[in-house]
Amino acid sequence: MHLSCKLGERMITYTVPLCMVYTVNDQQRSKGRILRNGHKNQLRLYAMLIATLVILVHTSGIPHSMIRYWSCKQSRDCCDEKHNIVFLKVHKTGSSTVANVLQRYGLYKDLIFALPNKTTRQLRFNYFGGIGETLDSSGIKSSKRHAEDYNILYNHVIFNDSAFLSKFPKMDFMYVTMLRDPTTQFLSSLQYFLHENISKAACENISAYLTNPAVFEPTNPYLSFTDNRQALDLGLSPTKVRDLDAIISHIMMLDEIFDLVLITEYFDESLIILKRRMCWQLKDIIYLRKNMAYKSLNITINDKDEKNLKMWNLADHYFYQYFRDKFIGILTQERNLTEEVQNYRRILNDTRIFCTSRSRRSHLDIEQTIWNPSFTVTSLDCAYMRIGELKFHTKLLWQSNVQ
Numbered sequence: 001m002h003l004s005c006k007l008g009e010r011m012i013t014y015t016v017p018l019c020m021v022y023t024v025n026d027q028q029r030s031k032g033r034i035l036r037n038g039h040k041n042q043l044r045l046y047a048m049l050i051a052t053l054v055i056l057v058h059t060s061g062i063p064h065s066m067i068r069y070w071s072c073k074q075s076r077d078c079c080d081e082k083h084n085i086v087f088l089k090v091h092k093t094g095s096s097t098v099a100n101v102l103q104r105y106g107l108y109k110d111l112i113f114a115l116p117n118k119t120t121r122q123l124r125f126n127y128f129g130g131i132g133e134t135l136d137s138s139g140i141k142s143s144k145r146h147a148e149d150y151n152i153l154y155n156h157v158i159f160n161d162s163a164f165l166s167k168f169p170k171m172d173f174m175y176v177t178m179l180r181d182p183t184t185q186f187l188s189s190l191q192y193f194l195h196e197n198i199s200k201a202a203c204e205n206i207s208a209y210l211t212n213p214a215v216f217e218p219t220n221p222y223l224s225f226t227d228n229r230q231a232l233d234l235g236l237s238p239t240k241v242r243d244l245d246a247i248i249s250h251i252m253m254l255d256e257i258f259d260l261v262l263i264t265e266y267f268d269e270s271l272i273i274l275k276r277r278m279c280w281q282l283k284d285i286i287y288l289r290k291n292m293a294y295k296s297l298n299i300t301i302n303d304k305d306e307k308n309l310k311m312w313n314l315a316d317h318y319f320y321q322y323f324r325d326k327f328i329g330i331l332t333q334e335r336n337l338t339e340e341v342q343n344y345r346r347i348l349n350d351t352r353i354f355c356t357s358r359s360r361r362s363h364l365d366i367e368q369t370i371w372n373p374s375f376t377v378t379s380l381d382c383a384y385m386r387i388g389e390l391k392f393h394t395k396l397l398w399q400s401n402v403q
């Protein structure tokens, strides 16, 4: 069986490896629907936009003090709601779900996104710059509203401290990113990006592949998703990914700049911490999980393979270990976190059931708890939570042209 997939800027055709197990989930089913109903979907998008505008006009009457009351009540460290955030997206860490939260937050609050200066016809239009490039002023689309008064950045780009800090001062922005256990992140990359040689070699004999992964790597390291991609996204030079001194000093630099490094293995805890630091409402962080790899590679790795993989993904392992330990430290210091996460999960479950049911209920009422004021989830909210990241991105790009 032959399939085509896009890798970086190239289209490659590959043979589906024998160990591939194809599972269809809801995400894929709805993707199929979107492909079939492309035009209908476009119309639905515009309808959603108009509905959002109507809702925005109507809700702007809510007294601000009400909102303040709730965010203050739930934590003694009462703080002002923050709007400015740089989210450095790391591949295959669950960051698309966080990006969706940010896309919705910015849309509902009418904030200004820093978007790549590209059209949807361009390849990698959801990345800033070219392959391996960091942020550059001309790479950010200027907003029609206020020249450079950005609030939210959520697209893929290679991090570089000076490039980011000159554009998004640390004083004004929360710097956030997300890391994932490098072993599962690696396996997830393998099956998501399906590099013809790498996935095939890994499928045929994972042990043999892991004794020398380098031979299968593309010549441009920035086209690779299997060689310390997390560290690469966070700006470590590809020539330094197995250089311990460079790895450690890069970690120290990141630790200075990033206010919050979230951890995929603690996804719900991560979002609650994000909410607390940003002084957001629970409604702001509800989500439906997305962009999960839907093809699973039937690969199991033994202890020796894991050791080889750790040596190969040395930078990713050090990055992860450091920031996971730091995150766990944060968790132990947060007050009533377990209770809030439990409440969050209950509401996420209700939201998922509401959004996936075919019932004719137009909205879901969430009752007030100590952690949240009462709120409603509408079918429009569901649509925005479900919409693919690129579709949402397209909508935001389009919107930035008309405003």
Ligand SMILES: *[C@@H]1O[C@H](CO)[C@@H](O)[C@H](O)[C@H]1NC(C)=O
Residues within 6 Å of the ligand: 117, 137, 138, 139, 140, 141, 142
């Ligand atoms: C965006 O890109 C276009 C074409 O590449 C360029 O002419 C324009 O100056 C860029 N915009 C900004 C804000 O730099």
Ligand SMILES: *[C@@H]1O[C@H](CO)[C@@H](O)[C@H](O)[C@H]1NC(C)=O
Residues within 6 Å of the ligand: 160, 161, 162, 163, 235, 236, 237
């Ligand atoms: C960021 O870019 C500057 C200028 O191009 C470069 O000197 C610096 O080494 C880069 N920083 C990192 C962490 O790669």
Ligand SMILES: *[C@@H]1O[C@H](CO)[C@@H](O)[C@H](O)[C@H]1NC(C)=O
Residues within 6 Å of the ligand: 012, 195, 196, 197, 217, 218
């Ligand atoms: C896969 O390997 C073949 C043979 O070495 C090479 O010609 C081809 O370019 C490789 N494909 C990719 C995507 O790197």
Ligand SMILES: *[C@@H]1O[C@H](CO)[C@@H](O)[C@H](O)[C@H]1NC(C)=O
Residues within 6 Å of the ligand: 205, 206, 207, 208, 211
């Ligand atoms: C896979 O590779 C390992 C190490 O190269 C080798 O010992 C083993 O026999 C191979 N397994 C199979 C099924 O070919």
Ligand SMILES: *[C@@H]1O[C@H](CO)[C@@H](O)[C@H](O)[C@H]1NC(C)=O
Residues within 6 Å of the ligand: 021, 298
């Ligand atoms: C995965 O591979 C194992 C051994 O190679 C096989 O026994 C098992 O049936 C496979 N699982 C699936 C879901 O294909």
Ligand SMILES: *[C@@H]1O[C@H](CO)[C@@H](O)[C@H](O)[C@H]1NC(C)=O
Residues within 6 Å of the ligand: 335, 336, 339, 370
């Ligand atoms: C928060 O934790 C304290 C003790 O740590 C406990 O007394 C209190 O009931 C908790 N509050 C909630 C809402 O769970």
Ligand SMILES: *[C@@H]1O[C@H](CO)[C@@H](O)[C@H](O)[C@H]1NC(C)=O
Residues within 6 Å of the ligand: 346, 349, 350, 353
């Ligand atoms: C989700 O909610 C349903 C209906 O209220 C309940 O039956 C189910 O046990 C819940 N699942 C989880 C994982 O909480």
